[in-house]
Amino acid sequence: MTPHDDFVAERKASxxxxxxxxxxxxxxxxxxxxxxxxxxxxxxDLCNDIVRCKAARFGPxxxxxLDVLAGRAHSRLYNTRxxxxxxxxxxxxxxxxxxxxxNWRFFFLSxxxxxxxxxxxxxxxxxxxxxxxxxxxxxxxxxxxxxxQKGFDDGRDTSQNVAMAGFYVQNNVGIAxxxxxxxxxxxLGSVFFLVYNGLSTGCVAGYVTASGAGAxxxxxxxxxxxxEITAIFIAGAAGLEMGYSLVATNGKTxxxxxxxxAKSIAAQIVGAxxxxxxxxxxxxxxxxxxxxxxxxxxxxGAGISxxxxxxxxxxxxxxxx
Amino acid sequence: xxxxxxxxxxxxPDALLDTTTDIETPEHxxxxxxxxxxxxxxxxxxxxxxLGAIVVVVxxxxxxxxxxxxxxxxxxxxxxxxxAFVVQWGYFVFWETIWNGQSPGKRMMKLRVVTxxxxxxxxxxxxxxxxxxxxxxxxxxxxxxxVVMARDARFRRLGDLVAGxxxxxxxxxxxxxxxxxxPPPSEADLRxxxxxxxxxxxxxxxxEIFLRxxxxxxxxxxxELASLxxxxxxxRLGVRVLDPARFLAILYWRASTSVPAKRKPAKxxxxxxxxxxxx
Numbered sequence: 001m002t003p004h005d006d007f008v009a010e011r012k013a014s015x016x017x018x019x020x021x022x023x024x025x026x027x028x029x030x031x032x033x034x035x036x037x038x039x040x041x042x043x044x045d046l047c048n049d050i051v052r053c054k055a056a057r058f059g060p061x062x063x064x065x066l067d068v069l070a071g072r073a074h075s076r077l078y079n080t081r082x083x084x085x086x087x088x089x090x091x092x093x094x095x096x097x098x099x100x101x102x103n104w105r106f107f108f109l110s111x112x113x114x115x116x117x118x119x120x121x122x123x124x125x126x127x128x129x130x131x132x133x134x135x136x137x138x139x140x141x142x143x144x145x146x147x148x149q150k151g152f153d154d155g156r157d158t159s160q161n162v163a164m165a166g167f168y169v170q171n172n173v174g175i176a177x178x179x180x181x182x183x184x185x186x187x188l189g190s191v192f193f194l195v196y197n198g199l200s201t202g203c204v205a206g207y208v209t210a211s212g213a214g215a216x217x218x219x220x221x222x223x224x225x226x227x228e229i230t231a232i233f234i235a236g237a238a239g240l241e242m243g244y245s246l247v248a249t250n251g252k253t254x255x256x257x258x259x260x261x262a263k264s265i266a267a268q269i270v271g272a273x274x275x276x277x278x279x280x281x282x283x284x285x286x287x288x289x290x291x292x293x294x295x296x297x298x299x300x301g302a303g304i305s306x307x308x309x310x311x312x313x314x315x316x317x318x319x320x321x
Numbered sequence: 322x323x324x325x326x327x328x329x330x331x332x333x334p335d336a337l338l339d340t341t342t343d344i345e346t347p348e349h350x351x352x353x354x355x356x357x358x359x360x361x362x363x364x365x366x367x368x369x370x371x372l373g374a375i376v377v378v379v380x381x382x383x384x385x386x387x388x389x390x391x392x393x394x395x396x397x398x399x400x401x402x403x404x405a406f407v408v409q410w411g412y413f414v415f416w417e418t419i420w421n422g423q424s425p426g427k428r429m430m431k432l433r434v435v436t437x438x439x440x441x442x443x444x445x446x447x448x449x450x451x452x453x454x455x456x457x458x459x460x461x462x463x464x465x466x467x468v469v470m471a472r473d474a475r476f477r478r479l480g481d482l483v484a485g486x487x488x489x490x491x492x493x494x495x496x497x498x499x500x501x502x503x504p505p506p507s508e509a510d511l512r513x514x515x516x517x518x519x520x521x522x523x524x525x526x527x528x529e530i531f532l533r534x535x536x537x538x539x540x541x542x543x544x545e546l547a548s549l550x551x552x553x554x555x556x557r558l559g560v561r562v563l564d565p566a567r568f569l570a571i572l573y574w575r576a577s578t579s580v581p582a583k584r585k586p587a588k589x590x591x592x593x594x595x596x597x598x599x600x
Contacts, residue, residue, distance in 0.1 A: 004577075044348060047346065047348045047350040047352075050350055050351075050352050051350060057522040057525065057526070059526065059529055060526045060529055060530050060533075061529070061533060063353075064353070064355070066352070067341075067352045067353040067354070067355070068355070068490075068491055068492070070346075070350070070352045071344075071352065071354050071435075071439070071489065071491060072491055074344075074346055074352075074439065075421060075422065075433060075435060075439075075440075075441050076421070078347075078440055078441060173406050173409070173410065174455075177410060177452055177455050178455045180452060180455075181452055181453045181454070181455030181456035181457075182455065182456050182459065183456075184453060184456045184479050184483065185456070189456065189459075242483065255482055258482070258483055259483070259485050262445070262446075262449060262483060262484065262485065263445065265449070265483075266445040266446075266448055266449050269448065269449070269452055270445075270448055273410070273448075276406070277406075280406050
């Protein structure tokens with residue numbers, strides 16, 4: 001028997017017991033107190049074994065085995081703080097608007113980067129439909145025009161509904177998150193997606209309006225846009241902040257600077273995701289329904305005021321969490 | 322790539338011998354995480370992708386039965402839209418949060434996401450690392466992510482860098498028997514080798530890692546790797562080397578069989594008691 005074998009023979013039962021308890025813990029959510037303290041004892045013994053194994057040079061393989069076991073126990077014992085509802089609530093209704101207001105410069109930049117190309121695309125397409133055809137494939141423009149010409153008096157046609165559903169999920173939600181994620185390339189990706197999507201949205205709206213279905217598309221978009229377009233602005237703002245933190249590091253390493261902004265960026269993107277969920281609900285149930293246009297416009301007005309009030313006033317008057 | 326400023330991970334040059342990273346626990350014990358490589362993460366990702374697709378397809382079929390083709394089916398379209406959205410963007414966040422850094426695919430491949438300090442990741446970190454998939458994915462099939470991972474010592478993609486996380490492997494081959502040298506060294510092999518070799522513990526561990534993996538290497542590669550170090554040891558011992566891989570095996574055999582085994586028990590007992598006190 002070598003010292004290595006002695007060591008294994010003496011301690012193996014304890015390691016196996018720990019591994020077994022961890023396996024069972026993986027399947028069950030909770031454990032009684034006695035078992036958890038037993039795991040704690042076994043884990044501390046294991047920590048001792050690791051030190052001993054290293055000092056006595058029992059070899060890399062046994063060391064690797066113990067390291068893995070310790071890693072599993074460690075990540076179990078120091079588990080993620082569970083997501084509690086009040087915390088999540090405070091995060092979305094307090095942290096998010098505060099983070100966005102602190103980042104107001106990029107929020108306004110994001111709005112400009114979207115709205116200026118939007119206005120440009122809209123104006124030029126209304127002036128001449130050919131402009132839109134340079135930007136977007138004509139077949140897609142035709143399809144959209146056809147879809148909106150039918151109106152919503154008896155709800156939208158189902159096959160169209162499915163097609164639009166796929167289109168919107170891929171587009172609008174994807175747009176917002178892509179706007180954010182590509183901000184990692186020093187903000188350039190966010191700039192590109194904001195400009196490109198502003199321009200193409202403007203072109204679509206202009207094209208459909210010029211084709212004579214203007215009332216339909218604007219009424220359709222009015223319901224969810226306050227949430228959806230705002231979510232794109234917010235995602236863009238978060239992306240720009242992320243990109244900027246890589247450039248202006250304030251003496252930190254680039255990654256360090258990025259991570260010091262991580263909480264603010266996360267708050268904004270979670271807020272944007274909540275907005276997108278609301279937008280998806282409205283877009284799925286409300287916008288394509290046969291509800292009369294004046295009601296839809298009143299709803300849109302309420303949506304815009306609600307969003308503005310929330311972003312301006314949310315999370316004020318509470319001490320910082 | 323720069324390391325996060327508050328990371329405790331080791332920067333010792335010899336830590337680069339393998340894809341591992343050192344973690345110091347609150348118990349002031351350092352242990353090593355084995356960092357997961359791109360191929361295993363890719364397999365785990367494909368599994369997760371398929372599972373997510375199955376969920377969406379199942380809901381779509383239910384939707385068809387439940388009136389998706391019905392002319393008045395606006396409601397089920399809305400529900401389907403919402404499910405597709407939630408699965409596409411929420412799948413990983415959901416699992417990584419409730420399963421402490423694991424998704425079904427990661428669990429099957431025995432991977433886990435932890436923070437750079439080796440602690441469990443938080444909900445916010447999971448949101449960040451998974452939304453940034455959109456950037457890692459560009460221009461297609463995670464090309465950016467692959468390049469970033471290749472540049473990083475801990476295989477972190479952009480999402481991991483922003484969130485301050487890494488993916489570690491949790492599998493182990495179990496407790497392996499001592500390495501056997503086949504055929505056992507002859508008298509002639511051992512001639513000229515002192516009983517206590519002038520090799521450091523690190524050097525012996527490196528030799529052991531090499532020998533354990535030699536079986537999976539092509540003989541030419543084995544020869545190439547072994548001849549990097551064998552001449553160094555041979556010069557130190559003043560002997561000549563014919564077959565470098567065999568020479569390393571003999572060195573290992575000599576070192577592992579000549580360690581005095583008597584000192585151990587007394588030491589063990591003492592340690593044992595101190596553990597009890599601490600516990």
